[in-house]
Amino acid sequence: MSTETDSILAAFEKFNTIIIHRHINPDPDAIGSQTGLALLLRAAYPAKTIYTAGPAAPDLAWIGPQQQVSAEAYTGALVVVIDTSNRERIAGDHFDQGAMLIKIDHHLDEDQLGTINWVDTHASSASEMVWDLVRHSPQLQLTKAAATALYAGIIGDTGRFLYDLTTARTHQAA
Numbered sequence: 001m002s003t004e005t006d007s008i009l010a011a012f013e014k015f016n017t018i019i020i021h022r023h024i025n026p027d028p029d030a031i032g033s034q035t036g037l038a039l040l041l042r043a044a045y046p047a048k049t050i051y052t053a054g055p056a057a058p059d060l061a062w063i064g065p066q067q068q069v070s071a072e073a074y075t076g077a078l079v080v081v082i083d084t085s086n087r088e089r090i091a092g093d094h095f096d097q098g099a100m101l102i103k104i105d106h107h108l109d110e111d112q113l114g115t116i117n118w119v120d121t122h123a124s125s126a127s128e129m130v131w132d133l134v135r136h137s138p139q140l141q142l143t144k145a146a147a148t149a150l151y152a153g154i155i156g157d158t159g160r161f162l163y164d165l166t167t168a169r170t171h172q173a174a
Contacts, residue, residue, distance in 0.1 A: 004118035008102055009137050011116070012041060015078035019051045019069055019098065023084040024091045026057045030083045032153025033104075033126035035064025037082065039146040040130070044139045049073075054091035063152045074098045083126035083153075086111035104129055127153025 012018065020038055022030035034052050041050045053069045071094050079098035084090050085107040095101070096113075103114035106123040123129045127150040134140045 002118070004116055005133060005136055007116050008104070008118060009133065009139070011078050011100060011102060012045070013139075015048070015076075015100070017049045017051075017073060017077035018080065019053050019073065019077050019095075020080045020082060021053045021084070021090050021092050021095045022082055023089040024054075026054065026060060026091065028060060028063060028156025029125045029127050029153035030091075031057055031060045031063040032149045032151070032156065033082045033130050036127060036146045036149035036153065037080065037104075037130050037133075038064070039143060039149060040134065040140045043141060043143050043146070053095070063149050069094070071097065078102065080104060081113065082130075083107075085109065087113055124158045125154050125156070127151075 018041055020034050022034040038050050038052045041048065051067050051069045051073065052064060054066045056066050069092065074094045074097040077098040079095050079101045081090055081095060081101065082104045083106070084103070085105055101114040103117045103119070104126060105119050106121060106126055106129060107119070108121060109117065109119040118129070120129055123132075131150055134142050
């Protein structure tokens with residue numbers, strides 16, 4: 001496990017409010033990784049408040065819903081930006097107003113926007129990276145709903161396992 005993943009898992013433990021953002025014009029990986037992570041965190045930490053921030057994406061609502069998050073919710077919160085390489089593509093407002101910001105992404109690193117920036121360009125998808133967190137954390141237990149969301153993200157970003165970044169690791173995650 002990397003220093004970044006250790007730090008991310010420690011931050012999940014520390015904060016009572018966690019707000020997860022994804023990119024504008026979302027695809028299945030954006031919604032799948034965001035929703036999958038939110039479901040994992042809600043199951044592991046039922047006393048914490050977990051939001052999925054960003055405008056509604058009706059065509060992908062079957063993967064998971066989006067929430068309107070008040071500006072006040074960001075006070076003292078951990079903000080996670082997932083599947084987004086730069087600020088301009090972050091969906092939703094106030095992402096930079098939390099107490100700490102974590103970036104989880106598989107695209108080339110265009111913007112070191114987080115306190116922690118975990119970028120893995122060898123991963124097929126951000127959903128695969130969330131699965132890596134599950135593999136390395138005894139607190140995060142994969143539920144059927146979280147697995148479905150992550151699977152949708154992996155399928156979307158690998159073109160149904162056809163693209164070059166599809167590896168044995170990708171198939172293990174699926």
